[in-house]
Amino acid sequence: xxxxxxxxxxxxxxxxxxxxxxxxxxxxxxxxxxxxxxxxxxxxxxxxxxxxxxxxxxxxxxxxxxxxxxxxxxxxxxxxxxxxxxxxxxxxxxxxxxxxxxxxxxxxxxxxxxxxxxxxxxxxxxxxxxxxxxxxxxxxxxxxxxxxxxxxxxxxxxxxxxxxxxxxxxxxxxxxxxxxxxxxxxxxxxxxxxxxxxxxxxxxxxxxxxxxxxxxxxxxxxxxxxxxxxxxxxxxxxxxxxxxxxxxxxxxxxxxxxxxxxxxxxxxxxxxxxxxxxxxxxxxxxxxxxxxxxxxxxxxxxxxxxxxxxxxxxxxxxxxxxxxxxxxxxxxxxxxxxxxxxxxxxxxxxxxxxxxxxxxxxxxxxxxxxxxxxxxxxxxxxxxxxxxxxxxxxxxxxxxxxxxxxxxxxxxxxxx
Numbered sequence: 001x002x003x004x005x006x007x008x009x010x011x012x013x014x015x016x017x018x019x020x021x022x023x024x025x026x027x028x029x030x031x032x033x034x035x036x037x038x039x040x041x042x043x044x045x046x047x048x049x050x051x052x053x054x055x056x057x058x059x060x061x062x063x064x065x066x067x068x069x070x071x072x073x074x075x076x077x078x079x080x081x082x083x084x085x086x087x088x089x090x091x092x093x094x095x096x097x098x099x100x101x102x103x104x105x106x107x108x109x110x111x112x113x114x115x116x117x118x119x120x121x122x123x124x125x126x127x128x129x130x131x132x133x134x135x136x137x138x139x140x141x142x143x144x145x146x147x148x149x150x151x152x153x154x155x156x157x158x159x160x161x162x163x164x165x166x167x168x169x170x171x172x173x174x175x176x177x178x179x180x181x182x183x184x185x186x187x188x189x190x191x192x193x194x195x196x197x198x199x200x201x202x203x204x205x206x207x208x209x210x211x212x213x214x215x216x217x218x219x220x221x222x223x224x225x226x227x228x229x230x231x232x233x234x235x236x237x238x239x240x241x242x243x244x245x246x247x248x249x250x251x252x253x254x255x256x257x258x259x260x261x262x263x264x265x266x267x268x269x270x271x272x273x274x275x276x277x278x279x280x281x282x283x284x285x286x287x288x289x290x291x292x293x294x295x296x297x298x299x300x301x302x303x304x305x306x307x308x309x310x311x312x313x314x315x316x317x318x319x320x321x322x323x324x325x326x327x328x329x330x331x332x333x334x335x336x337x338x339x340x341x342x343x344x345x346x347x348x349x350x351x352x353x354x355x356x357x358x359x360x361x362x363x364x365x366x367x368x369x370x371x372x373x374x375x376x377x378x379x380x381x382x383x384x385x386x387x388x389x390x391x392x393x394x395x396x397x398x399x400x401x402x403x404x405x406x407x408x409x410x411x412x413x414x415x416x
Contacts, residue, residue, distance in 0.1 A: 007405040009415060014401055017299045021312055024295045032288035034213040039284055042075040053274035060268035069276055070264065073232075076280065077209075078218035079244035083254050083264055084228070086272060088241030091206045091227030092119040098225050098243055099123070099165070101256035102200055105138040107164035112188055113180065114145035116204070117173035118358045118382075127359065147177045147184075150191045159192065165200045166192050170216070171207040171318045174382055174390065178309060179207070179317035182214045189220030200249065206230055207318035207374065207392065210287040223249045228276065229373040231319065234286040235395045236279035238272060238370055286375065287319060290393050293377070293400030294321040297391055300404060304412065319374075321391045328352075330411065331387045335365040337410040338379040338391075341403040342367020352383045360384045377403055 004011070018025075052065035060066065066084075073082035088094040103109060109124075121127050125135035134141050144158050168188055170180045189201045202223045203216040209231035216224045223245035228237035243253050254263035298321055299312040307324040310316050325331045335350050345367040352361040360382040368376040377394040381387070394400040408415075 003402070007402065007409055010405040010408040011401065013303075013408075013415060014296060014300060014405065017303060018296065021295050021299050024313060025292055028288050028291045028295070031211070031213050032284045035210045035284035035287075038213075039076055039281055042072050043281065045075065046072055048072070048277065052277060055271045055273075056268045057270075058268055059266050061266065063267075063269060065273045066267070066269050069273060072277070072280065073242050073244050077215045077224060077244040079224070079246070079250075081245070081247040081250040083243040083250050083257070084240065084276060085242075085257065085267060086238075086240040086269065087257060087267055088227075089239070090119070091204070091225070091230065091241055092117070092123075094225040094227065094241030094243055095120060095204050096123045097256050098202060098223060098249075098253045099134075099167075100137075101253035102202070102223065102249055103134070103137075103139050103164055108140040108142070108161060109134065109165045109167060110158060110163050111141070111143040111167040111169070112146045112192075113167070113169045114143060114147065114175060114177065116143075116167065116169050117171075117206075119356075120204075121359075145177070146188060147180060150187055152191075155191055155195065159195045159199070163196055163199050165202050167202050167204065168216075168221070169204040171204070171320055172309075172322065172390075174388075176309075176322075176386075176388070179320065181315060181317040182212050182216060182219050184317070185216050185221060186219035193220070202245075207320050210284045211291060211316055211318055217245055222246050223253075227374075228279070229370050230375050230393075231287050231290075232283050233276070233279040233370075233373070233375055234282040235369065235373060235375045236275045236282065238275060240276070286395060289395065289397045289400075290319040290375070290377075291316065292397050293394040293404075294319060294391065296397075296400065297321045297323070297404055300408065304408075304416065319392050319394075322388050323391065325387045325389055327387055328383055331381055331383070331389055332363060333410050334389050334407055335363045335379050335381070337407040338365035338377070338403055339367050341399075341406045342377070343399075344369055358382065 052068050056063040069084045070082040073084050125133040172179050200222045203221045205224045205226040225243045228240035298308045301323045302308045309322045339350050350363050350365050352363040355362045364380040366378040375393050379391045381389045
């Protein structure tokens with residue numbers, strides 16, 4: 001109880017701010033109810049039962065639970081087919097595997113949302129054309145930023161040449177831009193198909209699942225991929241990723257993940273399938289908890305004079321909140337405060353350090369049950385101006401409030 005007493009002035013401020021964002025909370029709860037209904041309907045239609053959770057070993061032949069999990073994701077995400085596997089080591093792996101599966105030498109890939117997230121850049125050949133990257137495979141790459149809307153003339157020019165795949169990154173990553181909502185994705189997909197009907201629209205859906213009542217494949221995307229330790233795993237999935245979309249495209253991705261001719265029909269799932277099923281079932285509620293926490297964080301730091309994105313009342317496309325802190329010391333203090341109120345490794349002091357896949361040193365606060373899980377409450381940022389911190393996730397709203405109060409206590413011991 002000593003913690004509550006120490007944080008009480010900051011918690012009181014948040015209680016007052018909550019009164020101003022109740023309409024946002026109500027919208028979040030309405031979306032959660034719609035998503036929960038769709039998930040529950042898919043579970044019932046596919047007749048999920050205890051046998052779906054049984055362990056498979058070796059090659060994993062005839063794993064009905066794995067097959068039903070694929071079908072469950074396809075149904076929930078509005079797709080023809082799904083591929084849900086622990087063998088995807090991250091969301092980046094699921095995205096890169098998809099690109100390698102649907103692109104061939106001589107093809108062209110265009111990203112419509114600016115420079116992709118840091119961990120994908122080497123695979124695209126943007127940092128150095130290493131072995132196995134797209135330039136090494138003779139696959140052309142271009143990018144343009146349409147996150148603020150479709151500019152018809154510019155898109156005409158960009159798609160004047162044959163384009164096999166367009167990539168749309170839903171979340172902002174570490175870029176100073178807004179995340180995309182499904183209606184933004186729908187407009188981009190429609191504009192692309194109007195110019196090149198055969199072009200594949202592929203969406204990086206990381207951080208965006210269940211934030212709205214529709215997913216990218218519901219609104220025109222041909223393929224969609226993400227991480228299970230983000231939204232759809234609800235903090236239960238210990239690893240893995242998913243790909244959903246057109247059946248022919250998912251098959252190509254499965255062949256790239258395993259081997260041509262083997263595809264999705266092989267791959268033991270061990271004892272973790274129950275966590276994948278249960279995580280998906282809980283995901284609409286957990287995402288609503290995370291979304292509420294991000295709205296509160298936006299309201300809190302906007303009240304204190306910080307630049308925040310999205311704004312507290314702004315429509316959201318993901319579970320990420322960017323806060324401009326302005327200097328490295330404040331950024332480090334913020335992340336260390338988040339870590340100190342984590343359920344795991346609370347005694348650890350985050351330090352800026354090089355990380356695989358990133359160009360700058362990164363500081364990361366992630367005292368999570370699943371290592372690095374963005375579905376749980378965490379904060380991270382590259383050590384570069386303008387020193388934005390990226391806050392995301394949260395298993396419970398109550399934990400988010402306590403963590404935000406601690407951050408506030410460290411940055412502003414005396415409230416203005």
